[in-house]
Amino acid sequence: MLAQQLVNGVLLGATYALFALGFTLMFGVLRVINLTYGFYFSAGAFIALALTTHVGLGVALALPMGAIGAGLIAVALDSLLLPRLRHRRSAELDSLMVTLGAVLALYAAMTAWLGPDIRRFPPGLIGAEAWEWLGVRVTQAQVLILVASFVLVSLLIALMSFTRLGLAIRAVAEKPDAAGLMGINVARTSRVVSFLSGALAGAGGVLIGLNFNAIQPYMGESMMLRGFVVIIVGGMGDSRGALIAGLMLGVIEVLTAGYVASGLKEAVAFAILVAVLWTRPQGLFGRAVGQRA
Amino acid sequence: MQRRSLGLLAAAFIAAPLLSATSAQAQPVPVGAIEILSGPAAAYGIAIKAGLELALDEINQKGVLGGRKIALTVEDSAGNKDQAINAARKLIGRDKVIAIIGPTLSNEMFAVGPVTNERRVPTLGTSTTASGITDIGQYIFRTSLPESDVIPVTLKTATARGVKTIALMYANDDAFSKSGFDVMKAAAEKAGLNIVTIESFGSKDADFSAQLTKIKSLKPDAVGISALVEPVSGVLLQARQLGFGKETLFIGGNGSNSPKLGAIAGAAADGLIVGSPWFIAKETDGNPAFVAAFRAKYSKDPDQFAAQAYDAMKIMAAAIDRAGAADSEKVTAALAKTDFKGVMGPFQFTDHRDPATAAGVVVLTMQDGKFGIAK
Numbered sequence: 001m002l003a004q005q006l007v008n009g010v011l012l013g014a015t016y017a018l019f020a021l022g023f024t025l026m027f028g029v030l031r032v033i034n035l036t037y038g039f040y041f042s043a044g045a046f047i048a049l050a051l052t053t054h055v056g057l058g059v060a061l062a063l064p065m066g067a068i069g070a071g072l073i074a075v076a077l078d079s080l081l082l083p084r085l086r087h088r089r090s091a092e093l094d095s096l097m098v099t100l101g102a103v104l105a106l107y108a109a110m111t112a113w114l115g116p117d118i119r120r121f122p123p124g125l126i127g128a129e130a131w132e133w134l135g136v137r138v139t140q141a142q143v144l145i146l147v148a149s150f151v152l153v154s155l156l157i158a159l160m161s162f163t164r165l166g167l168a169i170r171a172v173a174e175k176p177d178a179a180g181l182m183g184i185n186v187a188r189t190s191r192v193v194s195f196l197s198g199a200l201a202g203a204g205g206v207l208i209g210l211n212f213n214a215i216q217p218y219m220g221e222s223m224m225l226r227g228f229v230v231i232i233v234g235g236m237g238d239s240r241g242a243l244i245a246g247l248m249l250g251v252i253e254v255l256t257a258g259y260v261a262s263g264l265k266e267a268v269a270f271a272i273l274v275a276v277l278w279t280r281p282q283g284l285f286g287r288a289v290g291q292r293a
Numbered sequence: 294m295q296r297r298s299l300g301l302l303a304a305a306f307i308a309a310p311l312l313s314a315t316s317a318q319a320q321p322v323p324v325g326a327i328e329i330l331s332g333p334a335a336a337y338g339i340a341i342k343a344g345l346e347l348a349l350d351e352i353n354q355k356g357v358l359g360g361r362k363i364a365l366t367v368e369d370s371a372g373n374k375d376q377a378i379n380a381a382r383k384l385i386g387r388d389k390v391i392a393i394i395g396p397t398l399s400n401e402m403f404a405v406g407p408v409t410n411e412r413r414v415p416t417l418g419t420s421t422t423a424s425g426i427t428d429i430g431q432y433i434f435r436t437s438l439p440e441s442d443v444i445p446v447t448l449k450t451a452t453a454r455g456v457k458t459i460a461l462m463y464a465n466d467d468a469f470s471k472s473g474f475d476v477m478k479a480a481a482e483k484a485g486l487n488i489v490t491i492e493s494f495g496s497k498d499a500d501f502s503a504q505l506t507k508i509k510s511l512k513p514d515a516v517g518i519s520a521l522v523e524p525v526s527g528v529l530l531q532a533r534q535l536g537f538g539k540e541t542l543f544i545g546g547n548g549s550n551s552p553k554l555g556a557i558a559g560a561a562a563d564g565l566i567v568g569s570p571w572f573i574a575k576e577t578d579g580n581p582a583f584v585a586a587f588r589a590k591y592s593k594d595p596d597q598f599a600a601q602a603y604d605a606m607k608i609m610a611a612a613i614d615r616a617g618a619a620d621s622e623k624v625t626a627a628l629a630k631t632d633f634k635g636v637m638g639p640f641q642f643t644d645h646r647d648p649a650t651a652a653g654v655v656v657l658t659m660q661d662g663k664f665g666i667a668k
Contacts, residue, residue: 001506001507001509001510004506004535008502009503011502015500118523118553119557120557120559123559123560130534130536137534137535137536142534212499212530213526213530214499214527214557218497222497222498222499253503257492257503258504258506258507262494262503262504265503
């Protein structure tokens with residue numbers, strides 16, 4: 001049973017990491033607490049759902065299109081909500097309040113339009129059969145999530161470290177004014193971050209929707225709390241830290257539910273958050289404090 | 294002059310009851326109903342109203358009390374307690390109803406019941422399943438079977454199939470799921486089942502792998518789940534991913550008794566059993582005729598709420614007829630002596646005005662995304 005529980009934990013953790021990637025990019029790099037992120041997650045899943053059920057596309061096409069669609073929605077909404085705050089040099093709390101209001105309105109509008117019912121991708125969209133090895137079972141959707149989170153983390157790290165765009169993003173994160181004076185188009189760079197973050201959210205929505213078969217407007221909301229834990233424990237803006245923290249959180253939750261009591265799994269997860277904030281406010285792997293200085 | 298007018302007045306007073314007594318022979322008997330006809334929960338009230346009116350059509354062909362028709366006034370509560378109380382006051386004060394059917398929700402009954410009970414108007418709930426409803430007072434009745442009557446019937450089917458050990462799962466953040474779980478646990482203990490583990494989850498959770506892996510390692514014969522239909526679907530889907538097969542019997546509570554289960558969980562729900570007070574394909578006397586009449590009148594299939602309302606209207610009409618007068622006290626006494634065979638099955642009240650028998654409960658099983666009667 002332990003082997004299966006560890007696998008369950010890693011797979012659950014991979015969904016948390018996948019969800020948190022775009023969030024940590026937005027929150028950690030642009031220092032914007034953008035709560036509309038959860039909506040982009042739901043939007044990606046719904047776009048892919050519409051494409052697979054009504055147009056008949058396969059996962060290979062619906063996944064990138066859901067991601068791109070969510071990315072474009074993110075660019076549109078973020079350019080509506082955020083520049084005004086940036087001009088006023090508002091504190092992080094302002095972005096929290098503005099995006100909280102916006103995301104509640106968006107969820108409610110989406111529910112009014114599409115209804116609160118849980119939907120699922122057409123059965124058979126992805127092979128339902130599971131692989132069994134030494135008593136441990138894994139399904140195709142789960143493997144897809146695991147592979148996708150590792151690939152996306154690697155791509156994100158490569159983008160941030162080795163490309164001019166990554167350099168520009170980091171420069172904007174460090175000192176937006178100085179970056180502007182150095183010839184970086186700050187507004188455009190912010191839009192790129194919005195797009196990347198929204199697209200990652202959308203891809204996460206599609207993959208997690210495939211695994212759990214529970215697509216509904218508020219699906220992003222319940223992931224949001226875990227997303228916060230992952231990026232704070234992992235260190236803001238640290239995608240590698242997000243992956244490790246996500247996996248840790250998943251394994252701890254599953255082991256608590258499996259061996260202690262299922263009613264305690266949230267309590268343990270959030271107790272860890274509190275402990276990390278007490279002892280290492282910059283996150284377990286974070287370098288955020290150095291950046292801020 | 295004055296004396297004459299006084300005399301006339303006196304004559305009028307004496308004659309008035311006589312006059313009304315003679316015209317009362319043809320006057321309809323006023324009965325009220327309070328149901329949710331608007332708002333998010335309107336589907337329940339609209340189904341109930343349809344069931345009541347279908348029964349009324351049949352009743353009024355012959356009439357009660359020697360040919361008098363029943364005049365049914367249906368008021369909308371919109372699922373709001375205050376509006377439900379106002380509706381009760383209006384029905385009693387203005388429409389002078391002698392009995393009330395409804396309201397739709399247990400919450401509303403807890404608000405309306407004390408008002409109608411104080412006014413001594415018999416009140417018959419058709420869809421109020423919470424415990425404590427009939428404790429409100431001696432004028433409060435219900436025909437809806439509480440969960441605690443349905444679950445033991447379901448478990449009996451399970452034990453008949455050789456189930457000896459059971460794992461229980463429930464959503465711990467939702468009152469409906471928790472009370473259903475309490476009932477399920479008590480019923481499992483009473484049925485002599487060995488409860489191997491109790492696992493909880495959140496109603497909005499999507500991942501149940503840890504709980505299910507633990508349950509799988511304990512190899513129970515059955516898994517009982519008390520939760521709303523969405524998390525139940527999630528549990529079943531993930532159970533199949535983790536390799537739960539036909540050897541494990543899944544047992545649902547009231548929340549699983551929804552066609553949505555098949556829509557969300559699909560083949561993963563196959564084999565799940567759930568108890569239901571009514572089912573469209575039930576062979577009870579009168580049920581096929583009821584289903585046919587409902588389809589003819591409304592061009593759609595009746596649901597459990599319509600069926601319960603249909604029976605309740607007939608139970609009420611029969612009580613008025615037996616009471617011998619359109620009088621609330623007499624109708625209350627007659628209601629208590631109900632012995633009725635309806636589309637739900639045989640029906641009597643206990644001394645505490647609750648349904649006396651669960652003989653009408655059918656156990657359903659999921660197959661290919663649809664419920665059928667379990668064998």
